[in-house]
Amino acid sequence: MGATTVWSRDAVAERILAGDTLVVCDGHLLRIPPTWLSKHPGGALAILHFVGRDASDEIHAYHAHSTLALIPRYAIGRVALPWRPLVPPVMSGWVRTANKWHCEALPQRSSRDTILLVTKHTDSSAAPTRADLVTKHTDSPAAPTHADLEPPLVTNHPHCSAAPTRADLEPPPSSLDLAQQARHSAAYKALHSRIIDAGLYNTPYLSGYGPELLRYTALAALSALAYHHSWFLTSALFLGLTWHQLVFTAHDLGHMGVTHHWVIDRVLSILIADYIGGLSIGWWVQNHNIHHIVTNHPSHDPDIEHLPFFAISPVFLTNLWSSYYKRTMWFDRFAKLFVAIQHKLFYLVMMFARFNLYANSYIYLFQKAFDTPRARGGRWAWAMEVLGIVFFWSWFGRVLYGCGSCQTALAYLLVSHAATSPLHVQ
Numbered sequence: 001m002g003a004t005t006v007w008s009r010d011a012v013a014e015r016i017l018a019g020d021t022l023v024v025c026d027g028h029l030l031r032i033p034p035t036w037l038s039k040h041p042g043g044a045l046a047i048l049h050f051v052g053r054d055a056s057d058e059i060h061a062y063h064a065h066s067t068l069a070l071i072p073r074y075a076i077g078r079v080a081l082p083w084r085p086l087v088p089p090v091m092s093g094w095v096r097t098a099n100k101w102h103c104e105a106l107p108q109r110s111s112r113d114t115i116l117l118v119t120k121h122t123d124s125s126a127a128p129t130r131a132d133l134v135t136k137h138t139d140s141p142a143a144p145t146h147a148d149l150e151p152p153l154v155t156n157h158p159h160c161s162a163a164p165t166r167a168d169l170e171p172p173p174s175s176l177d178l179a180q181q182a183r184h185s186a187a188y189k190a191l192h193s194r195i196i197d198a199g200l201y202n203t204p205y206l207s208g209y210g211p212e213l214l215r216y217t218a219l220a221a222l223s224a225l226a227y228h229h230s231w232f233l234t235s236a237l238f239l240g241l242t243w244h245q246l247v248f249t250a251h252d253l254g255h256m257g258v259t260h261h262w263v264i265d266r267v268l269s270i271l272i273a274d275y276i277g278g279l280s281i282g283w284w285v286q287n288h289n290i291h292h293i294v295t296n297h298p299s300h301d302p303d304i305e306h307l308p309f310f311a312i313s314p315v316f317l318t319n320l321w322s323s324y325y326k327r328t329m330w331f332d333r334f335a336k337l338f339v340a341i342q343h344k345l346f347y348l349v350m351m352f353a354r355f356n357l358y359a360n361s362y363i364y365l366f367q368k369a370f371d372t373p374r375a376r377g378g379r380w381a382w383a384m385e386v387l388g389i390v391f392f393w394s395w396f397g398r399v400l401y402g403c404g405s406c407q408t409a410l411a412y413l414l415v416s417h418a419a420t421s422p423l424h425v426q
Contacts, residue, residue: 003028005077012079013086013169016052019096023047024054024083028075038372041262043286045090045324049293049300052086052169057185058293060192064260082182086169090323091300093117094164101163105299105321109172117299117321119328203258209249216245232403236412239399240419243354246272247423254285262376270381274388278396280361282368282377282385287360290324299323308335309349310342353424354417365389 007029016022021032037044042062050058060068089095092115093105105117176184195201203209223238252258253269266281273281287302294300298315302324307316317331317339331339338345368382403409 003072003075003077007077007079009079009084009086012052013166016086016089016169017164017166019099019101021047021051022076023050023052024079025056025059025071027078027081028072029077029079030071030074031076032074039374041374041376042289046289046293048090048095049088049290051088051090053088054081054083054085057188062289064256064262082178084178085171087115087171089164089168091115091117092164092168093321094168103161104326105323107168108318113172113174115172115299116315116318117323119319119321119330201257201260203260209258212245212249216242216249219245227399227402230404232408232412233415236415237419240416243277243416244420244423246277250277250281250284251288254281254288266377266381267384270384270388274385275391278361278389278392279357280365280385280389282381283361283364286364287324305329307331307339309338309345311335311339347421347425350424351418351421352414354420362389 012022012029021034021037023030023032032040032047037047040047046062059071063071089101092107093103095102095104103120106120108116108118110116219238219242223235223242226232226235226238249258250269250273253265253272256262256265258268259265269281273279273284291301291303296304298304298313299320300323302322304312305316305320305322305325306312307329311317311331316329319331320329321327322329365382365386373379374381400409400412403412
């Protein structure tokens with residue numbers, strides 16, 4: 001079929017089931033090669049969540065004009081609009097590895113709108129806690145293994161066949177019909193055009209980020225001044241406030257919303273997030289992109305997946321599978337204990353949520369060391385981030401060492417990190 005061939009919905013579904021990554025954009029049917037899927041600067045999941053769907057608005061929102069001009073080269077045909085979406089395989093628990101389909105979770109379809117992914121384990125309610133495993137292995141020299149943490153896998157569930165079926169690609173009934181969705185899309189495009197015409201996407205560097213820079217500098221200067229006078233807790237408070245404020249500019253840079261030039265915005269964001277804040281901007285961008293694409297979906301949005309400490313919806317009480325973290329969010333006895341008192345623990349946990357950001361950042365950077373280099377940034381952005389983390393802990397470690405005692409250093413560490421908590425709360 002040529003790039004002008006009109007594809008039917010059934011023909012698109014057939015090719016998706018055969019393993020092709022097909023996305024609709026502006027009426028074009030795009031085939032994303034596996035090599036590009038792994039190199040996509042926004043990550044593979046950003047594409048996989050739109051397989052079989054019309055991604056026109058999202059593609060235009062996330063890409064520069066120079067990138068949009070390259071999209072037609074991936075077109076293998078056209079489709080009739082408005083396009084009636086299919087369910088991406090990843091949203092039904094299916095992924096492809098080594099050119100083969102793999103069932104990683106079971107879909108739980110509601111009667112309206114939603115498909116949740118649940119664990120494949122047979123008796124997920126009986127998932128053992130780590131406390132159970134400590135007791136179990138008290139008399140054994142062998143440490144508990146990963147297999148001990150999970151009940152047996154389902155091996156004969158009808159969904160866990162060799163590959164997804166045509167039924168897996170059919171969405172549940174929706175409260176929005178195609179006509180309504182088309183009107184919403186048209187309204188978004190009209191608003192987007194008005195914003196462009198008004199020049200509101202053009203960055204006012206002096207009036208916009210000038211006051212921001214002055215505020216950051218003032219907070220950092222106050223922290224340094226207090227430290228010089230050995231007012232360590234005051235210094236820690238102002239350092240935490242500096243981190244707290246800096247992340248808003250890092251957010252804009254991560255969205256490529258300051259200079260609108262990928263390399264410049266990424267370098268600046270690395271300097272702020274990694275060198276000054278000790279966090280990976282690469283991890284944040286990948287995480288945040290998925291948050292915007294599948295906002296507030298319990299099985300797919302990492303920004304609302306907080307078990308075992310918090311459950312923001314009753315659906316998290318059913319051992320959901322996370323397509324982002326690639327793990328089951330067990331609602332075991334440990335989670336039940338914390339969720340029962342989450343209203344009392346919320347602000348306490350948020351005070352030290354930055355430590356969780358460190359963990360996510362460093363796991364991401366470790367994994368990227370063995371991953372396919374992205375088309376943009378490749379190895380240099382990763383290397384710059386790693387150097388930034390080393391630089392951060394060098395200067396911040398020296399700050400803690402200069403506190404004079406372990407007790408004061410610990411207090412400095414806790415106060416500076418607690419001062420960033422309003423960001424996590426919001």
